[in-house]
Amino acid sequence: MDSKVCAHRRRCRRTRLKSLMEKYRLKTGLREQTILKDVFFTPPFNLVEVRENKKNPLLEVMVMSSSPGMLNDDVYDIHIDVINHSQLNLQTQSYQRIYVSKNGTKQRMQVDVGEGAYFSHVPHPMVPHAGAIYFAENTLALTKSSTLLWGEILTCGRKWMEKGEQFTFKKHHTITTIRVEGKTIFKDNLFLLPAALDITEMGQYEGFTHQGSLFFIAPEGDIKKKMDDIHDRLASEADIDFGISLIRENAYVLRVLGNSGERLFRIFDQIRKEEDENINRITKASCLQN
Template sequence: MEKYSLKTGLREQTILKDVYFTPPFNLVEVRENKKNPLLEMMVMSSSPGILNDDFYDINIEVIDGSSLNLQTQSYQRIYISEKGTNQHMNISVGVNAYFSHVPHPVVPHKGARYTAKNTIHIKNSSTLLWAEILTCGRKHMGEGELFQFKKHHAITEIIQEEVLIFKDNLYIVPEEINLKEFGQYEEFTHQGSLFFITPETDVIERMENIAQRLSKEEGISYGISKVLDNAYVLRILGNEGEQLYKLFTQIRKEEDYLINQRLRLN
């Protein structure tokens, strides 16, 4: 079992209090401006990707009043895996705490089997930005690599004060369904989802700004829905993982900036 864990601390600004990792992982701070209250960390890996029978166990604790952005180093490749590959991620975001995570796209290779379970516990006063992007595989290797993975099953549950407020259950077995059909991927090859929640704020203005921006973007189809008064979900279909990643990262950077500004004023 490969694992890493991270716990924030507070000392005028957010610091890294506890960290633990096993090969192939390494966690490094990438906060350029050391005066920023927001702690920025990057997960690095010496492995080319998730290999057959790998099990990634990840635990993140963002304590009360702290703020964390967790980044990834590169695309997450999932190799051919007869026994399957697994990842479990458990996240806790405390009172008046902030956590943002927009990882690079997942690239399941031909023959890959992948199961992921993400469980995120937040408080009423927590702010959370969470995104995931799935590609069709190694698209530029030709038709023989498009949707040739065996299974991709990713479940994300967001639990606020012991109440499940959002669940995303992405289950794709290409052999069992024509993903080009109407109502599926159709002419697209990549999909991404982004969930955002912030306390005591109506997200309508944020949603309108995002929709206005995306309406000018070529090569995508998108939808944005209000989940709660203070929460929305954005879904995008496209044909380039880098395009979706940049769009989500732009939203994430805007929220990171706002949290830095707010914490500085406090």
């Protein structure tokens, strides 16, 4: 057989194997509480239930990975299905590193949140190394009665390296689209090209090195009070800048600039824990009434 044909077939086989290695699927189920109904994952992923209080209605799942981070040509394909009246918190194990990537790395994530369902996801910060290229497309489909808490944090890179790697990645592009009953209510298009734009200047990061966004929507509850509580809490935090906006009567988006990924993660994770506890409380009370 021609050597060129053999080489082509080997490349195709490696491509097929690679595409199978970077997927996970999760679908919730309901018994007396939310359970893992259908789970599928391929290396390097593993999905593990980490719910400490087994009586809590909220299912807590951690995404674990045996990979040190995203490598050149990696494509992550993720699908989360939170069925009607179920509750899920999806956690990450550690910071997500994006290594130098000539051809780039990609992530596609589809999340469906059913009627009366709850989904929270505040992943650890992303750390793009020097030369990293990353593209992500996150699409979240909700109903009018769905509750969603969604966070994203981006660092400047390996800030404390001896030579420093602040904003030395090549490109970072993340598109997050949130739809309610098929209608887009929020779209975040983050495109950073450090070689073409000074990210530290006015109108950009303004001297800060990390940025994060947190989106929340719920069918009920006093959104303005939540916003006031968050504002009062963050107003006393040093070395950050933030803004919180009401984007519709039942939803807000919080933006934070800072100099520490751990600090931004702590801020977002605290809000996430409060909403998780709230949904546990509401669901338990509803079960007692029924």
